[in-house]
Amino acid sequence: MKRALLVLALMLATPVAAVMPDEMLPDAAQEARARAISKDLRCVVCQNQSIDDSDAPLARDLRVLVREQISKGRSDAEVRDYVVARYGNFVLLKPPMEGDTLLLWLGPFAILLLGGAGLIFWQRRKPVATPDAAPLSDAERVELDRLSN
Amino acid sequence: MLAEIGHFALILTLLVAIAQSVLPMLGAIRGDAALMAFGRSAAALQALLIAISFGCLMTLFGQADFSVKLVANHSALSQPLPYRLAATWGNHEGSMLLWVLVLSIYGAGIAKFGDNLRATLQARILSIQAMISVAFLAFALFTSNPFERLFPVPLDGAELNPLLQDPGLVFHPPLLYLGYVGFSVTFSFAVAALLEGRADPAWARWMRPWVLAAWVPLTIGITLGSFWAYYELGWGGWWFWDPVENASFMPWLIGTALLHSAIVTEKRGSLAGWTILLAILAFSLSLIGTFLVRSGILTSVHAFAVDPERGVFILAMIIGATGTALALFAARAPMLRSGALFGSVSRESGLTFNNLLLMALTAVVFLGTFYPVIMEAVSPTNKISVGPPYYNLVFVPLVTPLLILVTIGPMLAWKRDDLGILGKKLLLPVAIVAVLLAGLVLAFGWQQVTAALGLALGGWLVLGAALVLVRRWWGAGGFSWRLVRTTPAATVGLVLAHAGLGFTTAGIATMTSFAAEKILVMRPGETAVAGPVSVTMLGAEEVDGANYRALRARFMVSQNGSERALISERRLYTVSGNQTTEAGIGVSPLGNQYVAIGDVQTDARGQGLVVRIYWHPLVGWIWFGGLLMAMGGAASLADRRFRIGAPQVRSPLAPTLVPAE
Amino acid sequence: MKRLLFILPIIAFAGLAAFLGFGLTQDPKELPSQLIDRPLPEFALPGIVEGGPGLASASFKGEPRLLNVWASWCSACPQEHPVLERIAQEGFPVYGIAWKDKPEDSRAFLARYGDPYSGMGSDFPGRTAIDLGVTGAPETFVVDKKGRVRFKQIGPISPEVWEGQIRPLMQKLRAEA
Numbered sequence: 001m002k003r004a005l006l007v008l009a010l011m012l013a014t015p016v017a018a019v020m021p022d023e024m025l026p027d028a029a030q031e032a033r034a035r036a037i038s039k040d041l042r043c044v045v046c047q048n049q050s051i052d053d054s055d056a057p058l059a060r061d062l063r064v065l066v067r068e069q070i071s072k073g074r075s076d077a078e079v080r081d082y083v084v085a086r087y088g089n090f091v092l093l094k095p096p097m098e099g100d101t102l103l104l105w106l107g108p109f110a111i112l113l114l115g116g117a118g119l120i121f122w123q124r125r126k127p128v129a130t131p132d133a134a135p136l137s138d139a140e141r142v143e144l145d146r147l148s149n
Numbered sequence: 150m151l152a153e154i155g156h157f158a159l160i161l162t163l164l165v166a167i168a169q170s171v172l173p174m175l176g177a178i179r180g181d182a183a184l185m186a187f188g189r190s191a192a193a194l195q196a197l198l199i200a201i202s203f204g205c206l207m208t209l210f211g212q213a214d215f216s217v218k219l220v221a222n223h224s225a226l227s228q229p230l231p232y233r234l235a236a237t238w239g240n241h242e243g244s245m246l247l248w249v250l251v252l253s254i255y256g257a258g259i260a261k262f263g264d265n266l267r268a269t270l271q272a273r274i275l276s277i278q279a280m281i282s283v284a285f286l287a288f289a290l291f292t293s294n295p296f297e298r299l300f301p302v303p304l305d306g307a308e309l310n311p312l313l314q315d316p317g318l319v320f321h322p323p324l325l326y327l328g329y330v331g332f333s334v335t336f337s338f339a340v341a342a343l344l345e346g347r348a349d350p351a352w353a354r355w356m357r358p359w360v361l362a363a364w365v366p367l368t369i370g371i372t373l374g375s376f377w378a379y380y381e382l383g384w385g386g387w388w389f390w391d392p393v394e395n396a397s398f399m400p401w402l403i404g405t406a407l408l409h410s411a412i413v414t415e416k417r418g419s420l421a422g423w424t425i426l427l428a429i430l431a432f433s434l435s436l437i438g439t440f441l442v443r444s445g446i447l448t449s450v451h452a453f454a455v456d457p458e459r460g461v462f463i464l465a466m467i468i469g470a471t472g473t474a475l476a477l478f479a480a481r482a483p484m485l486r487s488g489a490l491f492g493s494v495s496r497e498s499g500l501t502f503n504n505l506l507l508m509a510l511t512a513v514v515f516l517g518t519f520y521p522v523i524m525e526a527v528s529p530t531n532k533i534s535v536g537p538p539y540y541n542l543v544f545v546p547l548v549t550p551l552l553i554l555v556t557i558g559p560m561l562a563w564k565r566d567d568l569g570i571l572g573k574k575l576l577l578p579v580a581i582v583a584v585l586l587a588g589l590v591l592a593f594g595w596q597q598v599t600a601a602l603g604l605a606l607g608g609w610l611v612l613g614a615a616l617v618l619v620r621r622w623w624g625a626g627g628f629s630w631r632l633v634r635t636t637p638a639a640t641v642g643l644v645l646a647h648a649g650l651g652f653t654t655a656g657i658a659t660m661t662s663f664a665a666e667k668i669l670v671m672r673p674g675e676t677a678v679a680g681p682v683s684v685t686m687l688g689a690e691e692v693d694g695a696n697y698r699a700l701r702a703r704f705m706v707s708q709n710g711s712e713r714a715l716i717s718e719r720r721l722y723t724v725s726g727n728q729t730t731e732a733g734i735g736v737s738p739l740g741n742q743y744v745a746i747g748d749v750q751t752d753a754r755g756q757g758l759v760v761r762i763y764w765h766p767l768v769g770w771i772w773f774g775g776l777l778m779a780m781g782g783a784a785s786l787a788d789r790r791f792r793i794g795a796p797q798v799r800s801p802l803a804p805t806l807v808p809a810e
Numbered sequence: 811m812k813r814l815l816f817i818l819p820i821i822a823f824a825g826l827a828a829f830l831g832f833g834l835t836q837d838p839k840e841l842p843s844q845l846i847d848r849p850l851p852e853f854a855l856p857g858i859v860e861g862g863p864g865l866a867s868a869s870f871k872g873e874p875r876l877l878n879v880w881a882s883w884c885s886a887c888p889q890e891h892p893v894l895e896r897i898a899q900e901g902f903p904v905y906g907i908a909w910k911d912k913p914e915d916s917r918a919f920l921a922r923y924g925d926p927y928s929g930m931g932s933d934f935p936g937r938t939a940i941d942l943g944v945t946g947a948p949e950t951f952v953v954d955k956k957g958r959v960r961f962k963q964i965g966p967i968s969p970e971v972w973e974g975q976i977r978p979l980m981q982k983l984r985a986e987a
Contacts, residue, residue, distance in 0.1 A: 422816070426819060429819075433823075437830075440830070444834060445832055445834075445838070446830065446836075446838065447838055448838050448839055455835045457835075461831075461834060464827065464830055464831060464834065467827070467830075468827050471823055472823065472824075472827070475819045475820035476820055478816060478818045478819060478820070479813075479817045479819070479820050482816050483812055483813055483816050489816070519826070519830075521838070522829055522830065522832075522833035522836075522838075523829050525832070525833060525836050525838075526829055526832045526833070529842070530842050532841060532842060598875070677936050744883045749882045
């Protein structure tokens, strides 16, 4: 499917980190908020970039929009909701925490916990006892290293 | 003519590979030495034929022969020779040919260097390698023929994407492929072990060099890729959690786990099932990475021209390889003899926990990369993205215990250790790092406590590595040169690799918290400041390059009293019309100054050039650490004991030692 | 119990393979619309002719309409244009929004390729397009009698899409209360 999207994507073969001086807000704190929010918003016409990083015209429009909303006094959450209302959760680089995404957020920790629990149970069932060895001399240490490494 | 020769060689290779996948396996089952020997000759022949084929393709690229479609699409008359040559693998078809070339070289390697392997094991491994070859050769020949002709022949080519016209292209893909494809060998080892029903310490010892042979180039390849992105993309980013980057990181994580698991199997005979599973997973992840890059299933800045049809073929290959291997695993692995038992505080248990953490980390990267695909099926109207915020939130808490464990692991004794003894060994390093942490918090304040913790963690790792040497070199009778001289290469490897990890950690922590940035419009004569870096624009002019026109701006950068000149360019490549930015980077051991220009813009004071100035403290440590890790792996690989063969039982043992089981 | 653990990997892999296979049939860049079954976002755009009529969302009541977002720089739009003309000839109203397009460029495009539109708005700043969740051109919205968005076509409307999906929908919307 040929779309104007391709035109925009070709223009992107010129990666230059994207926030332009003329977009930046005069208030440093607000600008910092704008940058932070922009880093978390996906450029929907690009290949895996945030609107903070992208050169695309739509990314620029969205950066300006984010700054306008901040200047109007909206909170960070409200600004994000504004963009999500138009483009959906796709535009959030931090996926929402909801029923569908529980596996995503908790999966790795679950693996760790379950695996760790499994290991502990496995250990408990097979105790090991060995006599303690006397400390080794120099020559014995070399020998041991040679044998076991 | 060359294209036809190359094409024909490829077809011949397919035939040889088919023979090699069947006959040696038969030989192993029947104990037929001749059939097994055939495997070795076939592997060498395969490598030779593919080398011819690849040589033909590369020559065609070097000669800029536009009658070959691939060359016409990825090369141009004005393209400098190194990039004409490297363009051979700067596209889908050519890179597939590189894949099979590396695959055949590894196969030939098993044939040549594997003479100390059990003959049946070697034969089975060669057969499995050949089966993988058959799949990829078929894929290349039937869907991605690099030798297709183009008629009428164009007068000039379409030029390689200028972002790729860089020394990085010469090294990065071949190194990564040596890594990805190298894991095919360990995969073959694992499947062969399942077929034989044996995964004993000898098997693990034979396999370890091959794990390293894949892991080392993969480490360098990823490090190089990160460095390339840093200086090429114009703003100093060095990792983006892009799906294709993740596709290289996952095999690396599992490969690291495999390396450590193989050590346990080799020394104690335990964790054989886990080692086999990791070996299967490592290569499967390599295959899934290939799938990601070429199928179009996920968007990525790295993706080749995507084609879902190719995706179907690759998916079929993955199902064949991984599916078969995992089915074998389900059937045969429970029957493997379990090795020696170990206590809950022992080096084995430490390494087991290490494996678990690495698998959890791989799960983070995997889930993050593939969850959008899963959601598409589960909840099509709710499309999601997973980007850096997710990875930072989940990866960091999981990697921290791992990094702490890395220093503790080598202090543990095999089989059974005692928490009291361990505690005594830990007193000194914990004390040193605690002092370091306190100092950092005092210096930088509580707002930067995460940076302080990261730096302290880096210190913990480097210190832990140094302590391995200290413990070895200071015996009961004090410092001993004998102990220094007889340090095994594998120990040096461990020290370098773990220390490298520490440098990388420190670099990442510092970059995350202390990088400085300034974006503004500048005119000649003006000065701007970012952190400790002060930049004065000297002037701008137009220059011409080999195949581009550029706007070049000159800057004088000063920091802490010393000055240096930096240049940044915006280039327009004439054939393709693509633009790139080349940044000016001032490198020093403590950090980089980074200046990149943008377009002409107007601000309150008139027309000027957009300039981005960055201070990147300790960023070089990230890649220095990566190189150290690779050097550590190489040192381990050089250990003489790998070439001697199966571990020999030496007798008599000293009476005070506990015999290993 | 131990056996079960060894079977886990292949089961997990089977699941993954299924998802990957399904994923191959999807386009990762196609973004489903957030506006389905919701009212058309408010807009009041100027026209592409100086002093001429523009386009406002308030007018989208009483009849089902197509709202086509296009631009003179859009490479697929000339390809879609004949289909739009056919749609207009068949008696279905097509309205347009020229996205990030200079009015003179829009006028030149229509002069060259024909003008099937019953009304046109010019969204040079691109703000209305953002409200509509537009990610590329061309995109077309089907709006019902009550001013609600019922369908979004991403990419050019091909004859197959018109006959198979959009026309039946328009006919159904006409029959709706």
